Amino acid sequence: MPIxxxxxxxxxxxxxxxxxxxxxxxxxxxTIGTEEKLAAHxxxxxxxxxxxxxxxxxxxxxxxxxxxxxxxxxPGVWSNTCCGHPYPxxxxxxxxxxxxxxxxxxxPSLLAEAGTVRYNxxxxxxxxxxxxxxxxxxxxxxxxxxxxxxxxxxxAFVTPAELKERHATDTFSSxxxxxxxxxxxxxxxxxxxxxxx
Numbered sequence: 001m002p003i004x005x006x007x008x009x010x011x012x013x014x015x016x017x018x019x020x021x022x023x024x025x026x027x028x029x030x031t032i033g034t035e036e037k038l039a040a041h042x043x044x045x046x047x048x049x050x051x052x053x054x055x056x057x058x059x060x061x062x063x064x065x066x067x068x069x070x071x072x073x074x075p076g077v078w079s080n081t082c083c084g085h086p087y088p089x090x091x092x093x094x095x096x097x098x099x100x101x102x103x104x105x106x107x108p109s110l111l112a113e114a115g116t117v118r119y120n121x122x123x124x125x126x127x128x129x130x131x132x133x134x135x136x137x138x139x140x141x142x143x144x145x146x147x148x149x150x151x152x153x154x155x156a157f158v159t160p161a162e163l164k165e166r167h168a169t170d171t172f173s174s175x176x177x178x179x180x181x182x183x184x185x186x187x188x189x190x191x192x193x194x195x196x197x
Contacts, residue, residue, distance in 0.1 A: 019036045019037070020036070020037040020085075020087075021034040021035065021036060021037070021087070021088050022034065022035055022036075022037050022040050022048040022049065022085045022088070023048060023049040023085075023086060023088050023089075024040070024046055024047060024048050024049075025047055025048060025049050025133045026047070027047070027118070027133075029049070029116065029133045031049070031088075034088050035048065037085065038072070040131075041073065041128040041129055041130070041131075042128065042129070043122070043127065043128075043129050044129060044131070045120065045122075045128075045129030045130065045131030046131060047118075047131045047132070047133060048085065048131065048132060048133070049085065049086055049092065049132075049133055049135070050083065050084065050085050050086075050130075050132040050133065050134045050135070051083065051084060051085070051086065051092045051095055051096045051099075051134060051135045051136070051137060052080050052082075052083040052134055052135075052136050052137070052175075052179040052183070053080065053081045053082040053083065053096050053099075053100055053108075053111070053137045053138075053139065054080050054081055054114075054136075054137070054138045054139070054179075054180070054183055054187060055081040055082075055100070055106075055108055055138075055139050055140065055141040056138070056139070056140055056141070056187075056190065056191055056195075057140070057141060057142075057157055058140075058142070059157075059195075060159070060191040060192065060194070060195030060196075060197070061157035061158055061159055061162075062080075062081070062157065062158055062163065062187075062197075063081045063104075063141055063145065063155060063156075063157055064078050064079065064080065064081065064155065064156050064157075064158055064163075064166075065078070065079060065080075065081060065082065065103070065104065065145075065147070065152045065153075065154070065155050066078050066079075066152065066153040066154040066155070066156075067079060067151075067152065067153065067173070068149065068150055068151050068152055068153045069153060070150065071151070072126070073123065073126055073128050074123055074125070074126065074173050074174070076153060076171070077170075077171045077172055077173050078156075078166065078170050078171065078172045078173070078176070079172060079173035079175075079176050080173075080176060080179060080180065081100065081104070081141075082096065082099050082100045082103050082104060083099075083134075083173075083175070083179070084096075084099040084103075092135035092137075093111070093113065093135075093137065096111065096135070096137045097111060102148065102151070103147065103148055103151040103152055104145040104146070104147050104148075104152060104155070105145060105146030105147060105148070106141050106143050106144075106145050106146070107143075108139035108140060108141055109139070109140045109141065109142045110139045110140040110190075111137055111138075111139035112137065112138055112139060112186065112190070113135070113136070113137060113186075114136040114137055114138045114182075114183045114185075114186030114187070115136050115182060115183070115185075115186065116133060116134060116135050116136065116182075117134050117136060117178060117179060117182035118132070118133050118134070119131075119132060119134065119175060119178045119179075121174040121175050121178065122174070123174050124174075130174060130175050132175070134175075134179060134182075136179060136182055136183045136186070138183060138186045138187055138190050139190070140190070159195075159196065160195070160196040160197055161196070184197060
């Protein structure tokens with residue numbers, strides 16, 4: 001298997017863990033440097049590049065994931081299909097496709113840009129801060145998820161009505177509604193009016 005940036009970062013040849021670096025950006029999304037991942041999320045947070053993916057099945061249902069309990073940030077909460085951070089110099093589109101496969105074992109049959117959103121969301125449970133310039137993507141998935149249990153605890157396909165019910169009873173990531181609302185125009189274009197998004 002060829003070594004990708006993902007496997008190289010997590011499995012260095014000397015057996016020690018290498019720091020995962022994020023791209024720091026200014027308010028316009030221009031790269032201004034790098035920072036170690038955990039340090040970038042310490043209060044008050046450093047503005048960094050991120051991505052969020054929303055994948056839908058042929059019935060227009062959104063694929064949600066519940067984050068694994070072992071994750072240091074927002075463990076055990078429901079969130080969008082996939083989210084994460086590009087490596088420094090990695091295109092957000094490439095990072096979104098890579099992480100969707102790494103976390104969920106699926107490759108989108110369609111993936112399209114859906115704009116950007118900038119937000120600042122503290123996570124009360126962990127004390128960490130999501131200070132992100134987030135690239136949004138929407139797409140289609142035609143194969144069942146095969147999640148990596150280190151990343152994903154559970155998955156579910158939901159209609160807008162089912163999401164509303166879940167959102168009232170389950171815990172979701174602090175950023176979920178912000179990124180979903182920002183992606184809605186592209187979601188509606190992708191799924192059509194009958195899906196109800």
